[in-house]
Amino acid sequence: MKKYELETVVRVSERYGSGLLHLVLERTDGKDMPEMAPGQFVEVAVDRAKVLLNRPISIFNRTDKALELLVSPIGTATKALCEYVTGDRLRIIGPLGHGFSTQFAAGTRVLLMGGGVGIAPLYYQLRTLLSAGVKAEVVYGNRTAQDAEICALFSGLAPLHVCTDDGTAGFHGLVTQHPATEGAFDFVQVCGPKPMMKACARLAAAKGVPAEVSLENQMACGLGACLCCVEDSKDGNVCVCKNGPVFNTSLLKWQ
Amino acid sequence: MAIDLTTHIGNLTLQNPVLTASGTFGYGLEYADFIDLDRLGGFVVKGTTLEPRQGNPYPRMAETPSGMLNAVGLQNAGVEHFIEETYPLLRDCKAEVIVNVSGAKIDDYVAVAERLQERTGIRAIELNISCPNVKQGGMAFGTTCAGAESVVSAVRKAWKGHLMVKLSPNVTSITDIALAAEAAGADSLSLINTLMGMAIDIETQRPKLSTVTGGLSGPAVKPVAVRMVWQVASKVSIPVVGLGGIATAADAIEFLLAGARAIQIGTYNFVDPSVSVKVVEGIEDYCRRHGVEKVEDLCGALKI
Numbered sequence A: 001m002k003k004y005e006l007e008t009v010v011r012v013s014e015r016y017g018s019g020l021l022h023l024v025l026e027r028t029d030g031k032d033m034p035e036m037a038p039g040q041f042v043e044v045a046v047d048r049a050k051v052l053l054n055r056p057i058s059i060f061n062r063t064d065k066a067l068e069l070l071v072s073p074i075g076t077a078t079k080a081l082c083e084y085v086t087g088d089r090l091r092i093i094g095p096l097g098h099g100f101s102t103q104f105a106a107g108t109r110v111l112l113m114g115g116g117v118g119i120a121p122l123y124y125q126l127r128t129l130l131s132a133g134v135k136a137e138v139v140y141g142n143r144t145a146q147d148a149e150i151c152a153l154f155s156g157l158a159p160l161h162v163c164t165d166d167g168t169a170g171f172h173g174l175v176t177q178h179p180a181t182e183g184a185f186d187f188v189q190v191c192g193p194k195p196m197m198k199a200c201a202r203l204a205a206a207k208g209v210p211a212e213v214s215l216e217n218q219m220a221c222g223l224g225a226c227l228c229c230v231e232d233s234k235d236g237n238v239c240v241c242k243n244g245p246v247f248n249t250s251l252l253k254w255q
Numbered sequence B: 001m002a003i004d005l006t007t008h009i010g011n012l013t014l015q016n017p018v019l020t021a022s023g024t025f026g027y028g029l030e031y032a033d034f035i036d037l038d039r040l041g042g043f044v045v046k047g048t049t050l051e052p053r054q055g056n057p058y059p060r061m062a063e064t065p066s067g068m069l070n071a072v073g074l075q076n077a078g079v080e081h082f083i084e085e086t087y088p089l090l091r092d093c094k095a096e097v098i099v100n101v102s103g104a105k106i107d108d109y110v111a112v113a114e115r116l117q118e119r120t121g122i123r124a125i126e127l128n129i130s131c132p133n134v135k136q137g138g139m140a141f142g143t144t145c146a147g148a149e150s151v152v153s154a155v156r157k158a159w160k161g162h163l164m165v166k167l168s169p170n171v172t173s174i175t176d177i178a179l180a181a182e183a184a185g186a187d188s189l190s191l192i193n194t195l196m197g198m199a200i201d202i203e204t205q206r207p208k209l210s211t212v213t214g215g216l217s218g219p220a221v222k223p224v225a226v227r228m229v230w231q232v233a234s235k236v237s238i239p240v241v242g243l244g245g246i247a248t249a250a251d252a253i254e255f256l257l258a259g260a261r262a263i264q265i266g267t268y269n270f271v272d273p274s275v276s277v278k279v280v281e282g283i284e285d286y287c288r289r290h291g292v293e294k295v296e297d298l299c300g301a302l303k304i
């Protein structure tokens, strides 16, 4: 998919209770957003953070006019990004990488599993799957109670199963322990912290179904040029930014 | 006023003085959605070795103030793969495609150069005797005059094309190494490679790179690089290609004034994938504003 450098303007900047920021960006030239696939990401130039490198952020949603991001303020650049308000400008590079599989036979049952801000790429993925007639359910885990806004977005489309580590909302426990995961599924797609993704990969393996996970290795270029973001795979070191970020777990040395 | 951007580096003629640096520009194709590669003076592809290399374990990078550390360790698919798979995609490019040649032993450097000479139309190689991220070879050749002399003269015997030698800043006297490389038959010198550095995650109390130390690049290194280019250019009589921290045309012009005939842009390609073309345009604009008809007139024009 062709990559672009896009000048964008913040149309909506909404801070959720948990501290996550939902950003809706449009192009300053008013043109449509280029085509983007779910699971792909963009590099964001956070000028105000005074950092050198751009930061990779998943595509939370894409509509004809807008690109939506979900940002968790964990460090210098993401904290600065969470201060951006309506009317601010952001330079974006993307779409980058390869996303989740979306070509399934009608009636295929896909289990989407998100942990924390890892829920971000699964919303666009869910919309894409449903519009292709694929059945999907979502398990969303968090340390503590989720943002109601995010839950509302997902539960409006498909069955949503919420889990929290502290029991403040939904099921008290890990995503892999949620009863919904005991159902029959044909494919599992995951984004979240690495230990959670590994547990989900084991769950899929136990069911005998394939799993795709979205990795978050540190990146410099996001374009496959610097070779900083590699993951040790069965094919040797592969670039997460170019060959991923989404990988079928059968390629990874996770066992 | 039409500005003449033509740049001569010894027997190599470039359409302008802007190149991109090895290891930061992949094989050029990674940037083709953002810029017209034909508009560059040239690009230097990733360090190429005789055998494929997997490089160092992850994590391989850490951002630092106005810069970054890397410890990629020359991951590449080897010279055979370059010749068979990559070169055919690049051969018609109007920009000069320069291959960065690396190795652990002198014989390896020579073998890579020989294969490129026999089976490609590559006109220039950049000999990487300055990589801080590999245990053997690499920087070991670039940190002593005898080491530099031995590898440069061996490759010189085998390689008839343009021989650019890339110098390490991790030395006591870069001019001594530069003079040794010149005496051994280098056609030009490029400098600087990355500066050895280190960063620690204080929460885990572990190094941020898998290799503990790595190479520092980006705007943070620019003053060091300009100083070294100035020192080397005033000592040697072969052309010097300057790099280290270039982010704008103004940065590039500093290097030209200090005595560089051409420049390379590295880390900043990660920040702005079209920076290289912007620098070409910016240099042209500067020449127009300063009544400079030929960009080569800027080379070493520093007034002291």
Ligand SMILES: Cc1cc2nc3c(=O)[nH]c(=O)nc-3n(C[C@H](O)[C@H](O)[C@H](O)COP(=O)(O)OP(=O)(O)OC[C@H]3O[C@@H](n4cnc5c(N)ncnc54)[C@H](O)[C@@H]3O)c2cc1C
Binding pocket: A041, A051, A055, A056, A057, A058, A059, A070, A071, A072, A073, A074, A075, A076, A077, A078, A079, A117, A120, A121, A215, A216, A217, A218, A219, A245, B201
């Ligand atoms: C493909 C991809 C998609 C992503 N999608 C999203 C998203 O949708 N929303 C979102 O909020 N974030 C996302 N991230 C993560 C985001 O890129 C990082 O949180 C961000 O780069 C951190 O930058 P910072 O300046 O805020 O933190 P820094 O100040 O640079 O770092 C803060 C701390 O986090 C550690 N750290 C930073 N990056 C990483 C990493 N990649 N792996 C391990 N430790 C790290 C640092 O070592 C440091 O201790 C994604 C990352 C990738 C690779």
Ligand SMILES: Cc1cc2nc3c(=O)[nH]c(=O)nc-3n(C[C@H](O)[C@H](O)[C@H](O)COP(=O)(O)O)c2cc1C
Binding pocket: A226, A227, A228, B021, B022, B023, B024, B046, B047, B048, B070, B072, B074, B100, B128, B131, B166, B192, B193, B194, B216, B217, B218, B219, B221, B243, B244, B245, B246, B264, B265, B266, B267, B268
């Ligand atoms: C990720 C990365 C990989 C690099 N790989 C190589 C390499 O393979 N061969 C080489 O000669 N230099 C390599 N370099 C060094 C650059 O070519 C350049 O000398 C250095 O980064 C300084 O320039 P800059 O500050 O513009 O990046 C690499 C630099 C980076 C950041």
Ligand code: FES
Binding pocket: A218, A219, A220, A221, A222, A223, A224, A225, A226, A227, A228, A229, A230, A239, A240, A241, A242
């Ligand atoms: S981040 Fe540069 S190759 Fe992946």
